[in-house]
Amino acid sequence: xxxxxxxxxxxxxxxxxxxxxxxxxxxxxxxxxxxxxxxxxxxxxxxxxxxxxxxxxxxxxxxxxxxxxxxxxxxxxxxxxxxxxxxxxxxxxxxxxxxxxxxxxxxxxxxxxxxxxxxxxxxxxxxxxxxxxxxxxxxxxxxxxxxxxxxxxxxxxxxxxxxxxxxxxxxxxxxxxxxxxxxxxxxxxxxxxxxxxxxxxxxxxxxxxxxxxxxxxxxxxxxxxxxxxxxxxxxxxxxxxxxxxxxxxxxxxxxxxxxxxxxxxxxxxxxxxxxxxxxxxxxxxxxxxxxxxxxxxxxxxxxxxxxxxxxxxxxxxxxxxxxxxxxxxxxxxxxxxxxxxxxxxxxxxxxxxxxxxxxxxxxxxxxxxxxxxxxxxxxxxxx
Amino acid sequence: xxxxxxxxxxxxxxxxxxxxxxxxxxxxxxxxxxxxxxxxxxxxxxxxxxxxxxxxxxxxxxxxxxxxxxxxxxxxxxxxxxxxxxxxxxxxxxxxxxxxxxxxxxxxxxxxxxxxxxxxxxxxxxxxxxxxxxxxxxxxxxxxxxxxxxxxxxxxxxxxxxxxxxxxxxxxxxxxxxxxxxxxxxxxxxxxxxxxxxxxxxxxxxxxxxxxxxxxxxxxxxxxxxxxxxxxxxxxxxxxxxxxxxxxxxxxxxxxxxxxxxxxxxxxxxxxxxxxxxxxxxxxxxxxxxxxxxxxxxxxxxxxxxxxxxxxxxxxxxxxxxxxxxxxxxxxxxxxxxxxxxxxxxxxxxxxxxxxxxxxxxxxxxxxxxxxxxxxxxxxxxx
Numbered sequence: 001x002x003x004x005x006x007x008x009x010x011x012x013x014x015x016x017x018x019x020x021x022x023x024x025x026x027x028x029x030x031x032x033x034x035x036x037x038x039x040x041x042x043x044x045x046x047x048x049x050x051x052x053x054x055x056x057x058x059x060x061x062x063x064x065x066x067x068x069x070x071x072x073x074x075x076x077x078x079x080x081x082x083x084x085x086x087x088x089x090x091x092x093x094x095x096x097x098x099x100x101x102x103x104x105x106x107x108x109x110x111x112x113x114x115x116x117x118x119x120x121x122x123x124x125x126x127x128x129x130x131x132x133x134x135x136x137x138x139x140x141x142x143x144x145x146x147x148x149x150x151x152x153x154x155x156x157x158x159x160x161x162x163x164x165x166x167x168x169x170x171x172x173x174x175x176x177x178x179x180x181x182x183x184x185x186x187x188x189x190x191x192x193x194x195x196x197x198x199x200x201x202x203x204x205x206x207x208x209x210x211x212x213x214x215x216x217x218x219x220x221x222x223x224x225x226x227x228x229x230x231x232x233x234x235x236x237x238x239x240x241x242x243x244x245x246x247x248x249x250x251x252x253x254x255x256x257x258x259x260x261x262x263x264x265x266x267x268x269x270x271x272x273x274x275x276x277x278x279x280x281x282x283x284x285x286x287x288x289x290x291x292x293x294x295x296x297x298x299x300x301x302x303x304x305x306x307x308x309x310x311x312x313x314x315x316x317x318x319x320x321x322x323x324x325x326x327x328x329x330x331x332x333x334x335x336x337x338x339x340x341x342x343x344x345x346x347x348x349x350x351x352x353x354x355x356x357x358x359x360x361x362x363x364x365x366x367x368x369x370x371x372x373x374x375x376x377x378x379x380x381x382x383x
Numbered sequence: 384x385x386x387x388x389x390x391x392x393x394x395x396x397x398x399x400x401x402x403x404x405x406x407x408x409x410x411x412x413x414x415x416x417x418x419x420x421x422x423x424x425x426x427x428x429x430x431x432x433x434x435x436x437x438x439x440x441x442x443x444x445x446x447x448x449x450x451x452x453x454x455x456x457x458x459x460x461x462x463x464x465x466x467x468x469x470x471x472x473x474x475x476x477x478x479x480x481x482x483x484x485x486x487x488x489x490x491x492x493x494x495x496x497x498x499x500x501x502x503x504x505x506x507x508x509x510x511x512x513x514x515x516x517x518x519x520x521x522x523x524x525x526x527x528x529x530x531x532x533x534x535x536x537x538x539x540x541x542x543x544x545x546x547x548x549x550x551x552x553x554x555x556x557x558x559x560x561x562x563x564x565x566x567x568x569x570x571x572x573x574x575x576x577x578x579x580x581x582x583x584x585x586x587x588x589x590x591x592x593x594x595x596x597x598x599x600x601x602x603x604x605x606x607x608x609x610x611x612x613x614x615x616x617x618x619x620x621x622x623x624x625x626x627x628x629x630x631x632x633x634x635x636x637x638x639x640x641x642x643x644x645x646x647x648x649x650x651x652x653x654x655x656x657x658x659x660x661x662x663x664x665x666x667x668x669x670x671x672x673x674x675x676x677x678x679x680x681x682x683x684x685x686x687x688x689x690x691x692x693x694x695x696x697x698x699x700x701x702x703x704x705x706x707x708x709x710x711x712x713x714x715x716x717x718x719x720x721x722x723x724x725x726x727x728x729x730x731x732x733x734x735x736x737x738x739x740x741x742x743x744x745x746x747x748x749x750x751x752x753x754x755x756x757x758x759x760x761x762x763x764x765x766x
Contacts, residue, residue, distance in 0.1 A: 003416060003417065003421060003422050003425075004422065004424075004425040005425075006417055006422065007416075007417040007418075007422025007423065007424075007425045007426060008425045008426060008429060008440075010407075010417050010418065010422075011418075011423075011425075011426040011439075011440040011441075012439050012440060014406050014407055015438075015439065015440070015441070015442065015444060015445070016406060016441050016442025016443070016444070016445065016446075016485075017405060017406055017407060017418055017442070018403050018404065018405060018406060018442060019403075019404050019406050019442065019445075019485050020401050020402075020403070020404070020475060020478075020479050020485040020486060020487070021401065021402050021403070021404035021479075022400060022401060022476050022479055022480065023397050023399060023400055023401060023402050024393075024397055024400060024476075026476065026480055028751070029693050029749065029750060029751055030693075032473075032477070032693065032702075032750065032751075033386060033390075033693050033694065034386065034389055034390040034393050035390075035393065035394075035400055035473050035476060036470075036473035036474075036476070036477060036702075037457060037470075037473075037670045037671050037691060037692070037693075037700075038386060038670065038671030038672075038692060038694075039386050039387065039389065039390025039393075040390065040394075040457075040469045040470050040473045041387075041390075041457055041459055041470075041670075041671045042386075042387040042388075042390045042391045042394075043390060043391060043394040043469035044456060044457075044459060044462055044466045044467065044468075044469050044470055045459065045462070045466070046391060047462075047465055047466040047468070047469070048459075048462040048463065048466040051465060054465045054466075054468060055398075056394075056395050056398065057391075057394040057395060057398070057468075057469055058394075058398070058399050058465075058468040058469055058472060059398065059399025059400070059401060059402065059468075059472060060399070060465070060468065061398060061399070062398070062399065062402075063399075073427060074420060074423075074424055074427075076424055076427060076428065076431075079427055079428070079430075079431040080431065080508075081508035081509070082430055082434060082437045082441075082443070082508045083427045083428070083430040083431035083437075084427065085427075085430070085437060085440075085441040085442075085443065085508070085509065086423050086426035086427050086430070086440055086441055087419075087423050087424075087427055089441060089442060090415075090418050090419035090420075090423045091419075092403060093405050093407075093409065093418060093419070094415070094419060095403075096403050096404075096405055097405065097409055102399075102402050102403040103403060104403070104487055105509055106506055106509055107506075107508045107509045108505045108506055108508070109504065109505050109506075109507065109508050110505050115501075115505065118498075118502075119501075119502045119505055119506065121492065122491045122492050122493050122498065122502055123489055123490075123491055123492075123502065123506070124492065125463075125464035125465045125468070125490045125491070125492050126464070126468065126488055126489055126490045287420045287421065287424075288420050288421030288424045289421075308420060309420070309421060310412050310415065310416050310420075311416065311421075317420075319415075319419075366412070367412060367415065368411070368412055368415075
């Protein structure tokens with residue numbers, strides 16, 4: 001059986017990857033007298049009289065809603081809220097395994113930006129944080145911006161921030177291997193949705209000077225008129241300082257770093273990779289099928305290759321970041337997730353690999369490495 | 384320490400009564416390759432191509448949302464969504480313990496009927512069923528009616544239907560003890576919210592002929608003008624056949640059965656109970672403080688007394704019904720919960736107690752009795 005068949009079989013056997021578990025071993029009616037009526041009234045009234053007690057007497061402190069409309073699930077496109085559910089449950093599994101965070105999938109039957117913002121705000125009393133997931137761009141960007149402003153619980157956008165954190169961590173180490181400096185390399189990012197924008201913002205925060213974002217119409221530059229939105233316009237002002245124009249094939253020529261976040265499988269050719277500078281770094285992050293297959297990237301001369309996949313070296317997977325980041329945010333009861341916190345998380349990931357261990361095929365810790373989680377938690381709590 | 388102090392201490396120790404538990408013991412990256420990317424894409428695409436597969440590949444088949452706005456929590460009143468959370472988590476605990484159902488609290492920050500209906504519909508792809516809980520009447524009645532019509536997953540209203548099921552079960556057995564027939568007794572129900580209406584509907588379904596509903600203005604009768612709503616008007620047409628008027632004190636005189644669902648502690652006096660017929664049956668169902676304390680009801684001459692409390696005999700608690708009812712509905716994948724199914728559940732509960740065991744202090748099985756759950760499941764699946 002291949003992975004697909006095995007995965008289907010396992011999904012059918014489990015019928016859901018997560019379940020509710022009582023945190024107390026109820027053995028008698030006396031227990032329920034305390035946990036339910038009449039005892040529970042004391043906890044409710046304590047919260048009624050002092051709202052902050054909700055963090056002491058309920059699971060709010062540790063619960064995040066994973067909200068999606070299923071409009072841009074992995075690289076599968078707009079498959080809708082019900083087909084998105086297996087991915088959200090997988091995400092919940094990883095939240096628990098790697099961060100001991102309780103994450104509830106909320107798959108919504110609307111693609112309307114205002115409706116999604118409104119309903120997330122309305123269900124927010126239940127949750128300690130919100131993670132927006134797999135919503136098409138630029139709607140997701142507006143939803144996240146608005147929720148960050150209008151909610152007083154932390155809002156995360158893994159497709160944007162999580163991708164930025166792990167991509168920067170991987171790039172930091174890849175540049176160490178090839179002995180180049182981030183402020184001195186030409187970086188091309190294909191895809192100007194949540195992933196591409198999130199990566200560009202983190203690289204800028206870390207000192208990158210020469211980033212060119214490329215969408216289906218080519219390089220994004222300040223002054224471009226076609227196929228723009230307010231987020232692309234904002235990015236155009238802070239990237240592509242030389243206002244380079246042209247399609248991906250033109251722009252990638254001579255680049256030191258290529259990062260694919262197009263959401264489209266095999267959208268980058270070997271010829272494009274071949275035209276890059278020496279010691280080129282290629283991250284093809286689209287899931288489950290990358291922007292270019294790692295074997296093709298290697299054949300085309302890339303020196304360091306990373307993907308989102310676990311079956312190749314250098315898995316640049318958000319799972320490294322988001323569970324530990326939320327663990328830190330929940331334990332310190334922070335109300336916002338700042339760029340400084342994300343940079344700290346990214347540095348914790350890259351610094352986890354000591355110089356003697358670093359090489360072309362080991363630029364980022366394995367997803368299952370538990371010690372790196374603790375390092376991220378510490379770094380974020382101190383940020 | 385009293386119950387209140389013990390309950391607060393336990394709530395503080397637990398910081399939430401429920402958590403997420405992975406259903407698979409992930410031990411390697413290979414497991415995540417199947418449960419998350421790339422494998423998960425196969426499950427998502429299977430659902431995308433055949434929507435019914437959502438019941439095979441996700442936890443939807445076993446997951447219910449417990450939705451409240453916290454506007455009428457137990458007998459505590461409008462304490463809001465965050466103070467409602469401990470009660471909803473307690474409910475989730477009981478769903479799991481007694482029905483193996485995964486129940487997610489969704490406490491919403493709006494009291495607007497249309498907004499609540501809209502958001503429940505929008506988050507419904509995630510859930511296999513909806514349980515509306517502790518929303519003030521008559522808003523809850525409209526929300527439930529509308530959702531039953533507009534959703535194609537089962538909608539339950541425990542305050543209404545659950546209360547009706549267990550109250551009828553208890554009354555059936557109480558009448559057996561005092562050797563009276565349901566179609567031949569005078570029944571007074573105080574409180575014309577979800578509980579009172581739910582009880583009246585179930586008793587009518589079981590053959591009761593003489594029910595008088597009483598609210599703060601007195602008996603509800605066909606033609607009354609003050610303090611009515613469409614639900615009270617509907618009930619006025621099918622209860623109180625003699626159109627009796629007057630306050631509770633007047634109406635309860637000579638009644639065989641009194642059922643309190645006022646949501647107000649100690650709203651019924653000993654004098655009122657004393658004026659009832661011989662072998663009177665008094666159910667004071669308001670929680671956590673009943674409509675009349677069982678000791679007072681006994682002192683006033685009631686022969687059979689039931690409350691919602693676990694620290695007195697005859698605990699008439701919805702927990703007997705809703706977990707098993709949902710278990711049956713989920714296992715048979717029914718799209719609606721009908722009155723026949725509820726009647727079957729009620730009969731399963733009352734018939735669980737054999738005639739030789741039945742007595743004044745044992746008219747309803749204990750909440751922790753697990754065999755009755757199986758009997759309810761069977762009865763509902765056959766209904």
